[in-house]
Amino acid sequence: MSQQTPEPDDPQNWGDPVEWSHNMVAIAERSQRLVQDFLQRQAKDTESPFGHGDPMHIGHTFLEMTQAMMRNPSAVLQANLNLWTDYMNLWTATTRKMLGQESEETITPENDDRRFKDATWTENTLFDYIKQSYLLTARYMQSTVHDVEGLDEKAMKKIDFYTRQFADAMAPTNFVLTNPEVLRETLDTKGENLVRGLENMLDDVERGKGKLKISMTDADAFEVGGNLAVSPGEVVYQNDLIQLIQYAPTTETVHKVPLLIVPPWINKFYILDLREKNSFIKWAVSQGLTVFVVSWVNPDASLAQKNFTDYMLEGPVTAIDKITELTGEPAVNMIGYCLGGTLTAATLAYLKAKGQEKKVKSVTYFTTMIDFAEAGELEVFIDEEQLASLEAKMNERGYLEGSEMATTFNMLRANDLIWSFVVNNYLMGKDPFPFDLLYWNSDSTRMPAAMHSFYLRKMYLENKLIEPGGIELDGVPIDLSTIKTPTFVLSTREDHIAPWKSTYAAVNTYSGPVKFCLAGSGHIAGVINPPNPDKQKYGYWLYNRKVKDPEAWLEKATHHEGSWWPEWKNWLDKFDGAQIDARPPGCGKKTIEPAPGSYVKAKIG
Numbered sequence: 001m002s003q004q005t006p007e008p009d010d011p012q013n014w015g016d017p018v019e020w021s022h023n024m025v026a027i028a029e030r031s032q033r034l035v036q037d038f039l040q041r042q043a044k045d046t047e048s049p050f051g052h053g054d055p056m057h058i059g060h061t062f063l064e065m066t067q068a069m070m071r072n073p074s075a076v077l078q079a080n081l082n083l084w085t086d087y088m089n090l091w092t093a094t095t096r097k098m099l100g101q102e103s104e105e106t107i108t109p110e111n112d113d114r115r116f117k118d119a120t121w122t123e124n125t126l127f128d129y130i131k132q133s134y135l136l137t138a139r140y141m142q143s144t145v146h147d148v149e150g151l152d153e154k155a156m157k158k159i160d161f162y163t164r165q166f167a168d169a170m171a172p173t174n175f176v177l178t179n180p181e182v183l184r185e186t187l188d189t190k191g192e193n194l195v196r197g198l199e200n201m202l203d204d205v206e207r208g209k210g211k212l213k214i215s216m217t218d219a220d221a222f223e224v225g226g227n228l229a230v231s232p233g234e235v236v237y238q239n240d241l242i243q244l245i246q247y248a249p250t251t252e253t254v255h256k257v258p259l260l261i262v263p264p265w266i267n268k269f270y271i272l273d274l275r276e277k278n279s280f281i282k283w284a285v286s287q288g289l290t291v292f293v294v295s296w297v298n299p300d301a302s303l304a305q306k307n308f309t310d311y312m313l314e315g316p317v318t319a320i321d322k323i324t325e326l327t328g329e330p331a332v333n334m335i336g337y338c339l340g341g342t343l344t345a346a347t348l349a350y351l352k353a354k355g356q357e358k359k360v361k362s363v364t365y366f367t368t369m370i371d372f373a374e375a376g377e378l379e380v381f382i383d384e385e386q387l388a389s390l391e392a393k394m395n396e397r398g399y400l401e402g403s404e405m406a407t408t409f410n411m412l413r414a415n416d417l418i419w420s421f422v423v424n425n426y427l428m429g430k431d432p433f434p435f436d437l438l439y440w441n442s443d444s445t446r447m448p449a450a451m452h453s454f455y456l457r458k459m460y461l462e463n464k465l466i467e468p469g470g471i472e473l474d475g476v477p478i479d480l481s482t483i484k485t486p487t488f489v490l491s492t493r494e495d496h497i498a499p500w501k502s503t504y505a506a507v508n509t510y511s512g513p514v515k516f517c518l519a520g521s522g523h524i525a526g527v528i529n530p531p532n533p534d535k536q537k538y539g540y541w542l543y544n545r546k547v548k549d550p551e552a553w554l555e556k557a558t559h560h561e562g563s564w565w566p567e568w569k570n571w572l573d574k575f576d577g578a579q580i581d582a583r584p585p586g587c588g589k590k591t592i593e594p595a596p597g598s599y600v601k602a603k604i605g
Contacts, residue, residue, distance in 0.1 A: 075147065083140040090136060094129045107135045115173040115415060120180035127180050130172050138167040154383065161380045168414045173423060182427045189429070196429030204425075213403065214421050216442055221434035224443070225596050228436060229270035231282045233595035234585035235295075237322045241306065241314040243295040243597040244322055247281060249582035251288045256577030257361055258290040258323050260332045262316050264339035265296040266405060268443055268600050271524065272337070274436045278530050280565070287569055289576065290583050292323050292332075294340070298445045298602040304398030307450040308343075308458075309473045316347045320359050326587040331361045333575055337527070338498060339455075341368025345506075346465065348485055349478045357485065362575040364488040364568065366527050367498040370480055371466040371505035372459050376496060377412050382460040387453070394449035402444025412496045417441075437524065443603075466505065484512035488571050490564065492519045492526030493541075504550035515571055517542055518557065519564050529563045536562040 089106050096103040109116045109131075116122075121131045145163045146156070172178035176186065176194070185193045204213050222228050233247035261281070263269040272293070273281040284291050294315055299306065306314075316334070323332050336344030344363060351357050369375065375382075394400050410417040424430050432438075464470030469477035487510050491500035500518055507514050519526040520538030529538055541557035560567070585591055 075149075076144070079140065079144045079147075083136065086136045086140075087133070090129065090132050094125060094132075097125050097128070105132060107132050107139065109135060113415070114420070115171060118181050124180065127178075130178055134170075134172050138171075141167055154379065157377070158380050161377055165411065165414060168419060171415075171419065174419055174427075176427055179423065179427065182423065185428050193427070193429030197426040200425045200429065200431070208403075214418065215425060215432050216417070216421055216435070217432050217438040218434040219439065219442070222436060222439045224268075224270060224601050228275070228439070229273045229596035229600065230276070231273050231279060231285065231595065233291075234591035235593045235595065235597040236292075236326060236586050236589070236591050237319075238592055238597075238599070239314050239318065240303065241297050241299075241311060242319065243297075243592070243599045244319050245293045245295055245595045245597060246326070246583075246585040246587075246591075247285050247291045247293070247595065248585055249288075249290065250282075250285050252582055253579040254288045254290050254582045256580050257329060257575060258292060258327050258332050259284060259335065259576075260316070260319055260323055261291065261293045261335045261337070262319070262340040262344050263294060263296070263337045265311065265315075265343075266339055266402070266445060266447060268440065268445060269293050269295050270596060270600060271437075271440050271528065273596070274440065274528070278528055280528060280530070283530055283565060288579070290327065292319065294319055295597050295599045296445065297599045298402075299399055299448045300446070301398030304395075304449045306448045308346075308454045311451055312343060312347050312350065312473055316344060317350070324359065326589065327583060328587075329577075331359050333362045333364075333572060334360055335364045335366065336368055337366040338368060338523070341365040342370060342459070342465070344368075345370050345480055345483070346471075346473060346478050348483045349480050350473055350476050352482045352484075353476045353479070357483075360485050362486045362488070362572065364490065364572075365503075365506065366490050367492055367495055367503065367523050368489070368506070369498045369502050370509060371502060372463045373466075374499060374502045375460055376499040376502070378408070378460070378497065381408055382456060384461070387456055387461060390456075391449070391453050394452065397449075399446040399448055400452050402446050405447070406442070406444045409497065466509065480509050481511055483510045485510075486512055486575060487514045488568060489514060489516045490519060490527065490568070491516070492522055494520070494522040495526070497523045501550040504553070507546060507553075508548060514546070515544065516553065517564055517567065518554065529565070531563040531565055533562075540564040540567065542567070 086106060093103040093106055105128075116131055121127050142160065142163050145159050148156070148159075151159070176182050182193070200215070201212070204215055205211070207213050207215075231247055233245050235243045236246045237244040261269070261272065263272065273279045276282055281291055281293065296315070297303070316336075320332055320334075324330060334344055334348075336342070344365070345368070348357065348360060348363060351359055390400070421432060425432060458464045458471050462470075465478065466480065468479040468481055471478050487506065489503065489506045491498070491503040493500055495503075504516065507516050518541040519529065520540065521529070526538060539559055539561050540563075541554060541559050543553055543557035545556075547553040547556065585595075
């Protein structure tokens, strides 16, 4: 027989007042310790955000917005009248509901908004009112600032973004007294959830050395090389920037042309080898491919001057040469993922200019941008003032901490990647669930100052990569339009990091044949979607003719169920060569250490 959940508004459910008071005293003591510890650390921390003023120039941007609003008071008045009308409609509907009458909701959450999934938000009149009043207010805030006239597009994007951040932070789900799930947990545990939550918060502050570093998963549940990144292989080469891994074959024969994967240096490569059930690397090996992967170093201050050219020459250029030396094959097929794809595109243009384009038979890009004109919400963080502040910080240390970049990406999906964990860890007092993807997401890497500054300036800020000769690498002007290598472009429809319409620029840039495939879901899930006949997730869209406009392409495209992986392999079969005996890692030569290697295991401080 199931136990009935107590209603948070029933005083009889508050239990023994003596026990309750003891718990409240404990909470107060822990709160005092937490605040004192936090303030002491912040006073000593020269890198505290409280000591840097407003490096993102948010205050100045909102001042511009306020001045623009004052120039058009009628628009502000109309917005306020609309909000007042919405509130009156909500109050009328709530009154009808309190009287037991049928009433329609004034506003409802978006379908993908999981904050209000608990039934109490709909069934309980009070919480339904709180929910709807919040949604109305959030809509009012965002629509009001969005409709301000007289501001440039960059300023508007920044205002929209930070207004949403504020609205998300003020959601009733983020506070004890306005979240029915938290209230029930508080009643059930007599406040112990709040004690545990404060302990979790204190642990996170200490783990972040005075800054709140929210735990997203149980870090003790995973080990790289233990239960993550376990595909067998060997490190066959290394230099200052990379370890090159060759994976052990699982088939008796393999295709002649080896496959080189270049992942982004901002993340660790094992997103492609999380577990056996969702490992792209394991699947590719099972398809008879000889798979090599670049594993980037986690750099420290000694590598501060490594630049974008170094990453190209010591990364994919060197990896290609090493693979052809080991296998005896004159060319490779390549995959570049995200920033690794941007680097791969620059590499192919470099090889073309050097007359060495035949070293690469085909190239595949996963969620890769080469035209940064419409870079999505990441543009909010890229302007001259913010870059100057970031460069000053990087030049002090020699690198950008991976955790700082991770925070930026998390803000793009704040409700899922920040506030849901605040509620679970600190209000509900629960430990985060063991989740391999979130462990990888938290296992970030540093970026050398010289390389990262070049990347942000020349690509995000100035958008020079797409211009013929816009950048030079190793003294060679880079012109992406000269690339004739057969190309497969994989983008994802809900990508918040590399918007698919921006990645579509590849179709109109490269001079060789380009096959564009649009997968469902986002930047990670849309890529890591293995074939599963029992669970056909997300799907993908294909249209094989060249169309200039991405929206026009999508209108003509056909949707297919399930994973895009087999579709890609069918395309690759034109370039991967005849079958030969399987190659062992190292191809008979001495190797350095077993996969996944030591570079990927290095943690940031």
